[in-house]
Amino acid sequence: MMDKVDVAIIGAGTAGLAALRDVRRKTDDFVLINKRPYGTTCARVGCMPSKTLIAAANAYHERTLLDTFGIRGAENLKADIPAVMARVRELRDHFVEGVLKSTEDLGERNIAGQARLDGPNRVVVDGRTIEARQIILAPGSSPVVPKPWQNFSDRILTTDTLFEERDLPARIGVIGLGAIGAEMAQALARLGIEVHGFDGADQMAGITDEKVARTLQDALSKEFAIRLGVEVNLAEADDGVKIEWGDDSVVVDKVLVAVGRRPNVQDLGLDSLGVPLDDKGMPEVDPNTMRIGDTPVLFAGDANGIRPILHEGSDEGHIAGLNATSDAPVRLDRRTPMTVTFCAPQVASVGKSASELDLEDVLTGEVDFSTQGRARTMQQNCGLLRIYASKNDGRLLGAEMAAPAAEHMAHLLALGIKQSLTVHDLLGMPFYHPTLEEGVRSALRQIARELPPCSISDLAGCGSLDVEALE
Numbered sequence: 452m453m454d455k456v457d458v459a460i461i462g463a464g465t466a467g468l469a470a471l472r473d474v475r476r477k478t479d480d481f482v483l484i485n486k487r488p489y490g491t492t493c494a495r496v497g498c499m500p501s502k503t504l505i506a507a508a509n510a511y512h513e514r515t516l517l518d519t520f521g522i523r524g525a526e527n528l529k530a531d532i533p534a535v536m537a538r539v540r541e542l543r544d545h546f547v548e549g550v551l552k553s554t555e556d557l558g559e560r561n562i563a564g565q566a567r568l569d570g571p572n573r574v575v576v577d578g579r580t581i582e583a584r585q586i587i588l589a590p591g592s593s594p595v596v597p598k599p600w601q602n603f604s605d606r607i608l609t610t611d612t613l614f615e616e617r618d619l620p621a622r623i624g625v626i627g628l629g630a631i632g633a634e635m636a637q638a639l640a641r642l643g644i645e646v647h648g649f650d651g652a653d654q655m656a657g658i659t660d661e662k663v664a665r666t667l668q669d670a671l672s673k674e675f676a677i678r679l680g681v682e683v684n685l686a687e688a689d690d691g692v693k694i695e696w697g698d699d700s701v702v703v704d705k706v707l708v709a710v711g712r713r714p715n716v717q718d719l720g721l722d723s724l725g726v727p728l729d730d731k732g733m734p735e736v737d738p739n740t741m742r743i744g745d746t747p748v749l750f751a752g753d754a755n756g757i758r759p760i761l762h763e764g765s766d767e768g769h770i771a772g773l774n775a776t777s778d779a780p781v782r783l784d785r786r787t788p789m790t791v792t793f794c795a796p797q798v799a800s801v802g803k804s805a806s807e808l809d810l811e812d813v814l815t816g817e818v819d820f821s822t823q824g825r826a827r828t829m830q831q832n833c834g835l836l837r838i839y840a841s842k843n844d845g846r847l848l849g850a851e852m853a854a855p856a857a858e859h860m861a862h863l864l865a866l867g868i869k870q871s872l873t874v875h876d877l878l879g880m881p882f883y884h885p886t887l888e889e890g891v892r893s894a895l896r897q898i899a900r901e902l903p904p905c906s907i908s909d910l911a912g913c914g915s916l917d918v919e920a921l922e
């Protein structure tokens with residue numbers, strides 16, 4: 452049987468659904484093909500259940516601060532892990548249900564099955580061939596579990612299985628301390644589990660600024676064991692899994708593998724497109740149109756490996772949807788880069804990261820949150836924020852931070868970078884007292900001291916009082 456449609460979308464994740472929204476505005480002649488399960492990585496096994504678990508862990512962790520606030524009796528609090536996990540799933544189910552509703556009116560245009568390209572205008576799903584004028588690929592990504600570790604079967608967890616656990620064991624190893632590993636290792640530790648975290652790299656959570664990386668490592672090391680720059684091996688143990696590194700080892704009950712995610716392209720038929728593929732089997736994609744070369748195929752979301760985070764995947768779906776339904780190419784500028792990792796202190800990067808700049812060649816201002824007034828009142832006085840600005844004109848270039856409420860400061864700085872603002876422009880804004888944002892002002896003022904002074908009639912030139920309670 453051969454069907455013909457205007458647009459075929461492969462993948463009903465965030466990118467695919469964003470594409471669908473734009474395609475539907477122009478035509479009803481489409482199909483959405485999705486390999487089960489439905490519900491998106493974000494809602495089902497990603498952003499939402501992970502943040503729900505983190506919220507529970509942080510709520511329980513607050514008890515460690517209560518005595519200092521003068522609030523007694525915290526030692527009687529207990530984390531009921533089965534109840535914590537049940538709430539994660541309950542909320543997860545709610546989020547997934549909302550996603551499922553968004554496609555329930557598609558009828559036969561919603562096809563459950565694994566799609567494979569058969570040339571630039573054909574998709575095969577369960578033996579059915581569909582010819583499409585334009586094809587949008589959005590098949591997402593999956594957790595990587597190195598082959599030898601797969602032998603440890605149910606001792607191995609990934610974020611595809613973690614949230615299904617009814618209870619959690621006493622000892623968990625977390626291998627890979629990128630975004631997922633840093634978030635989950637700390638959450639598990641805060642729930643009272645003995646956590647051993649490992650990463651092959653020397654820095655965690657994607658931080659590239661060495662000073663910020665060290666601050667994060669010092670902070671997280673107080674909560675769980677961290678070994679960086681190590682190569683680990685797994686071995687059988689009587690009562691669990693032995694994690695070995697160098698001459699050392701530790702036995703844990705389960706291991707959460709968080710060493711990255713791989714694009715779901717293995718059986719996608721990209722080789723049938725007739726375009727060059729790199730050594731990972733990936734084609735080149737124009738990030739402003741999402742088109743693969745001159746083909747009628749657009750490639751969006753985690754699977755293209757460009758910016759594998761949610762708002763970027765959603766943008767890419769939008770760009771792909773526009774291009775699949777317009778006669779002329781639609782080129783969209785991409786947003787100011789921004790990432791946030793939801794550990795505590797939160798990690799964020801905005802604009803250019805330290806690794807993309809020559810730090811000798813830019814102005815750098817920083818604030819140490821250990822002595823920042825508002826952070827101290829809340830017992831969140833831990834972290835470092837570093838801002839980078841151009842030596843020529845003081846224009847903001849980027850920032851990296853491991854700081855309290857970094858998610859909010861990152862958005863503020865992203866606005867400044869997007870608007871091409873200078874350090875003095877930002878210092879001209881109001882900074883309310885006492886806020887964590889006053890920390891941003893301290894870092895900006897440090898940079899401003901390296902720049903020609905602004906006019907005496909400009910409040911941006913107003914300096915610091917150098918008094919903790921007043922900054």
Ligand SMILES: Cc1cc2nc3c(=O)[nH]c(=O)nc-3n(C[C@H](O)[C@H](O)[C@H](O)COP(=O)(O)OP(=O)(O)OC[C@H]3O[C@@H](n4cnc5c(N)ncnc54)[C@H](O)[C@@H]3O)c2cc1C
Pocket residue numbers: 461462463464465466467484485486487488489490491492493496497498499501564565566567589590591592610631715718719751752753754759760761762764
């Ligand atoms: C634990 C975790 C936490 C995260 N936290 C955050 C966060 O806090 N903030 C953030 O920005 N990002 C976060 N992310 C990343 C974010 O979830 C992803 O970037 C986003 O969900 C990717 O969306 P997508 O549409 O590309 O893929 P997906 O949502 O995975 O959708 C792809 C769909 O395609 C289907 N599919 C695959 N192959 C085929 C095929 N051949 N045929 C048909 N269908 C196919 C899949 O089954 C799936 O339904 C997190 C990810 C994880 C795992």
Ligand SMILES: NC(=O)c1ccc[n+]([C@@H]2O[C@H](COP(=O)([O-])OP(=O)(O)OC[C@H]3O[C@@H](n4cnc5c(N)ncnc54)[C@H](O)[C@@H]3O)[C@@H](O)[C@H]2O)c1
Pocket residue numbers: 626627628629630631632634649650651652654655656657681682683709710711712759760790791792793
């Ligand atoms: N808050 C967020 O935005 C958020 C949260 C979770 C996940 N995500 C996204 O999900 C994706 C996957 O996250 P992730 O943390 O799995 O991947 P990642 O690539 O961010 O981190 C993987 C980490 O594993 C380490 N590693 C790789 N192989 C290793 C090995 N054999 N032994 C020890 N360490 C090893 C790497 O050095 C790296 O630090 C990312 O693209 C991320 O952006 C985002």
